[in-house]
Amino acid sequence: MKINRMLKACFAFLMVLVAGCAKATDTASSAANISGINHVAGQTVNSFTVNGYGGTLTGNSCCIMLPDQWRPGLKANIEWEVDPDAYASLPPLGTEEYRKAYVQHAAKYQQHSAVVDIPKYDQACGLTVHFLTCNQIKVTTSCYGYGAPEYPVKEPLNMKEPASCPVK
Template sequence: MSRVLIRVLWLTLISGLSLQGCTPPKPVRLGAPIEGFSHTSAAINRFSVNGGGGPNLAPYGYGGGQMCCASLPVKWHPGLTVVVEWVKDPDPYASANWPPLGTDGYRAAYKLHAAKYTHHRAVVPVAQYEDLGIVYVHFLPCNQVAVSAGTTYPGRPDYPFHFPQKMQEPATCPQP
């Protein structure tokens, strides 16, 4: 072989090996969309999962669409938890008796009402999943929360939780 051909083959080999280092690594974490369910008579005015926002939830309601995003591992591992924070309105229908919208009376009533909102934070285990999918957050009585993040969804037999849509608050809640 000629020296030129050997050099071309050598450069091709070196170039090919160097390009292998350019292959992007598989992600360890991804941003997953968030949806929520309120299984109580309270409204969830806003919530987040690991800092990513979730939609507002009406009493006994399903969240109005997906919000972005909760950062989670692509593969589930034992001990996986997320931080869920939320603001709860315990009396979401109070505005039915307020003065007309846009008036000083309405603003005053809203200010008094909003002062009764409660703020919560919980570190919640994530149900086991094979592949990362939509993050579903269930708000339950006594400020309890359940979280799943797989490719199955509520209503399917393989979904990890089967909560009734409407759950009543007990007279007293267990102390944490």
């Protein structure tokens, strides 16, 4: 009888401890789509990731976990690959000449990365990465679509790379 009562007391104490720890570290997050918009003329973004989650320039891809409530210091680690000569002329597909030319072309792909702040949001409607000239990026969680007056990123599409980029 004493052992049973003691086990119940230990179990209750353990539950209080676990509940207290869960509340101290628990933050609600939701899955959000990842999309990208390339603003640079003549350059293709082959692939990109946000905090390790893959994104796409052709619609939305699922998913990244974003806190339901924004907090200061929220960051996005973006990694991307660029084809700086997206319109290169290659021999006919499927030929040996094509394979050789493609290997030389792909060797010119560029790898980039940046860590950026995720801007304050009341509601995250996904994460959109904007690829800008000089290998700069901006991110937004806006619920509006690109081009809407309320959309926070205003840079135009088909921007030309400047003759020289600012030194980072």
